[in-house]
Amino acid sequence: MAKGKSFSEIIKGDQPVLVDFYATWCGPCKMMQPILAETAGKVGAKAKIIKIDIDKNPMAASRFQVKSVPTLVLFQKGKVIWRKSGVVPANQLVDVINKQATVNS
Template sequence: MSNQPKTFNELISGDQPVLVDFFATWCGPCKMMQPILEETSKKVGDKVKIIKVDIDKNPLAASNFQVRGVPTLILFQKGKTIWRQSGVVPTHQLVKVIEDNIASKA
């Protein structure tokens, strides 16, 4: 039973929507996003997968999606960007974005 980690492209191309938090360890606002993402995850459950991408360790991923500032949140579904925003996004707004976008694409 092999449980190989999926590549970034495999993750964002699946049927399950994926919210990607592009962040940096030195970024203050990025640290503020951590509890927001945890709270959002509790509220939306398995409707969406939330992953974090450190732009310093993954500069190619950041470059591919034109991430110019951190934090940048991008919601993917089937490999396509369906929403993106830079800066800190409050939990209630993030939950609404996820529910609105997933409901309309389902």
């Protein structure tokens, strides 16, 4: 996460923020790591991508009703604009982020 900024400050920005709610013990979560890296490479500065460990941050997981991991949530200006649980392919994540970036530009 960005140094010195809280989770709520990060998700309230104009830039879309894709949050990967994960757990270290979760196999599918480990599969998301290279997918998120590929997504970050393709979207560049259009969006931030951050990871939240639900075991270390149970309040954040509870606040956004994360019932299973991985759960991906796209925020913009503090609002949830998209969410999906399970492994999501990079091309789908890129499409979602690009649509959001186009809508708000």
